[in-house]
Amino acid sequence: MSLVPYVVLSSILFTIGAVGVLVRRNAIVVFMCVELMLNACNLALVAFAKQHGNLDGQIAAFFVMVVAAAEVVVGLAIIMTIFRTRHSASVDDASLLKY
Amino acid sequence: MIAFWVLAPIMVIAALGILFVRKAVHAALLLAVVMIGLAVLYLVLEAPFLFAVQIVVYTGAILMLFLFVLMLVGVDASDSVVETIRGQRVLATLCGLALGTVLVVAVAQISLGPVVGLDEVNSSGNIEALANILFSRYVFAFEVTSALLITAAVGAMVLAHRERLTGKPTQASMAAQRVRDYAESGAHLGPLPSPGVYARHNAVGTPALLPDGSTAESSISRVLAARGTVSPTPVDVDPVQRAIDEGVQDAPDGAPTSLNAPDGVAYGSVPSQTGTSPGQPNATGDRGSTEGDHT
Numbered sequence: 001m002s003l004v005p006y007v008v009l010s011s012i013l014f015t016i017g018a019v020g021v022l023v024r025r026n027a028i029v030v031f032m033c034v035e036l037m038l039n040a041c042n043l044a045l046v047a048f049a050k051q052h053g054n055l056d057g058q059i060a061a062f063f064v065m066v067v068a069a070a071e072v073v074v075g076l077a078i079i080m081t082i083f084r085t086r087h088s089a090s091v092d093d094a095s096l097l098k099y
Numbered sequence: 100m101i102a103f104w105v106l107a108p109i110m111v112i113a114a115l116g117i118l119f120v121r122k123a124v125h126a127a128l129l130l131a132v133v134m135i136g137l138a139v140l141y142l143v144l145e146a147p148f149l150f151a152v153q154i155v156v157y158t159g160a161i162l163m164l165f166l167f168v169l170m171l172v173g174v175d176a177s178d179s180v181v182e183t184i185r186g187q188r189v190l191a192t193l194c195g196l197a198l199g200t201v202l203v204v205a206v207a208q209i210s211l212g213p214v215v216g217l218d219e220v221n222s223s224g225n226i227e228a229l230a231n232i233l234f235s236r237y238v239f240a241f242e243v244t245s246a247l248l249i250t251a252a253v254g255a256m257v258l259a260h261r262e263r264l265t266g267k268p269t270q271a272s273m274a275a276q277r278v279r280d281y282a283e284s285g286a287h288l289g290p291l292p293s294p295g296v297y298a299r300h301n302a303v304g305t306p307a308l309l310p311d312g313s314t315a316e317s318s319i320s321r322v323l324a325a326r327g328t329v330s331p332t333p334v335d336v337d338p339v340q341r342a343i344d345e346g347v348q349d350a351p352d353g354a355p356t357s358l359n360a361p362d363g364v365a366y367g368s369v370p371s372q373t374g375t376s377p378g379q380p381n382a383t384g385d386r387g388s389t390e391g392d393h394t
Contacts, residue, residue, distance in 0.1 A: 003214055004207065005100075006140070009107050011202035013133070016114040019195030023118060023188055028169060029126045035161065036114060036130065039137055042153075046144045053215025055225075055232050058146050062229070063237075065149075065156055066244050070251035072161050076168045077258035084261065089172050092183045 006047035013040035027079045027089045031072070038068045102143050110136040127165050134158045145217040148226050292318040305330045 013036060020033030042061040049057025083089050113132040120126050138153040220228050233241055280286040292315050295301040306329060307318035319329050 003144075003211060004209070005103060005107070006144070007206045008203055009103075009110070011206055012111055012199060013114055015195055015199035015202060016111070016118065018198060019191060020118050022191035022195070026123050028123050028165065028172065029117070032117060032123075032126055032130050032165060035157075036117065036133060039134060039157070042149075043137055043140060046141055046146050046149060049146070050144045050217055051211050051214055053217060053220060055217070055220055055228055058149055058229060059232055059237055061146075061149055062152065062233075063240060063244065065152055067247065069156060069161060070247050072164055073251045073255045074258070076164055077255040080168060080171060081258050083172050 003047045003051050007044050010040045010044040010047070013037075013043070025090050025092060027082070027091050027094075028076075030091060031075055031079070035068060035072070038064055102139060106136045106139055123169050124166070127162060127169065130165075131158050131162050134162070145221060146225065148229055294318045294320075300330070302330065304328050 017033045017036035017040060020036065021030050024030050024033065042064055045057040045061040045064070047057075049055060049061075079089060082094050086093050110133050113129040113136075116129040117126045117133075120129065134153060134157045138150050138158070141147075141153055142150040217225075277286070277288060281288045292307045294303050294307055295305045295318075303320065304323055306314035306316070309315050316324075323329055
């Protein structure tokens with residue numbers, strides 16, 4: 001039983017997440033797509049942990065989850081702050097630094 | 100491997116759904132499907148600890164955080180369809196397809212060799228083995244994680260904190276404002292009409308009917324109006340109106356009971372309601388006068 005299908009699924013999910021980050025306008029949905037990319041990487045890490053027979057990959061996935069939790073907390077707080085001042089959660093409306 | 104071939108299409112379809120659904124809440128639910136699928140795959144890949152962490156931390160905590168923020172941000176957070184950069188969507192899709200093709204083709208061509216498997220490492224239990232590594236080789240990273248988490252918590256509190264520029268509105272100040280509005284612009288002093296009153300339904304989405312059969316806009320919550328879930332004017336208003344008109348015509352030579360509409364809508368009871376409660380002119384009489392003002 002080869003573990004290549006797991007890595008292929010991981011790449012597909014990562015690609016979908018990347019396209020979502022580029023295509024969607026809602027900041028919260030963009031954030032969800034970033035989470036999807038992190039999860040796809042976790043799947044690859046866990047699959048390679050099994051492939052190589054040591055637990056370093058699972059530890060790495062565990063740390064990715066911790067960092068993702070911290071990142072979500074701060075990111076959602078930033079989205080809340082932007083929404084409070086600009087009354088919009090669209091990534092296009094936060095363009096004050098552009099001009 | 101059966102679990103994989105069952106779950107993988109579901110997860111890919113759900114992930115694609117995130118790209119296409121209009122509402123952010125639906126995207127969050129689809130993300131939950133993907134994450135639970137991943138948790139099951141972790142179980143298949145001999146990572147029971149990560150299975151539990153994935154369920155508890157990701158689907159339990161992070162997605163709930165997303166849903167909290169979605170509720171705070173509200174109903175008007177739906178995606179806009181207009182492209183701000185011309186051709187950006189097409190280009191993004193093309194780049195995504197290219198990236199996906201490269202990744203999948205490259206990964207599918209490699210051969211990983213025989214799977215070693217985790218049976219030997221997990222012989223004394225997956226959690227014990229993980230703890231052995233985590234608290235020996237990775238103990239410094241683990242400690243740094245605590246600093247990261249406390250920084251994130253403090254940062255979120257600082258970002259979400261709002262300095263009040265004015266005092267909190269109290270009940271007394273709001274009442275004073277209402278009386279001031281009444282004195283200056285004649286705005287209605289009493290409570291707004293409740294929905295469904297004089298209509299055929301008592302649901303909150305049903306606007307109250309005014310005596311002339313039109314709807315009272317102020318009887319519907321602004322949120323419902325913004326969502327567009329307000330029930331249309333009942334179709335049987337016109338027959339009721341006709342019956343009322345006939346009843347009024349009959350009134351001089353008929354009994355006063357003919358004022359009541361035949362199908363039970365007691366339009367005729369409006370004046371009698373205000374008339375039979377002279378003790379509380381502000382309670383029922385006020386609503387009648389409110390709707391009279393709106394017409």
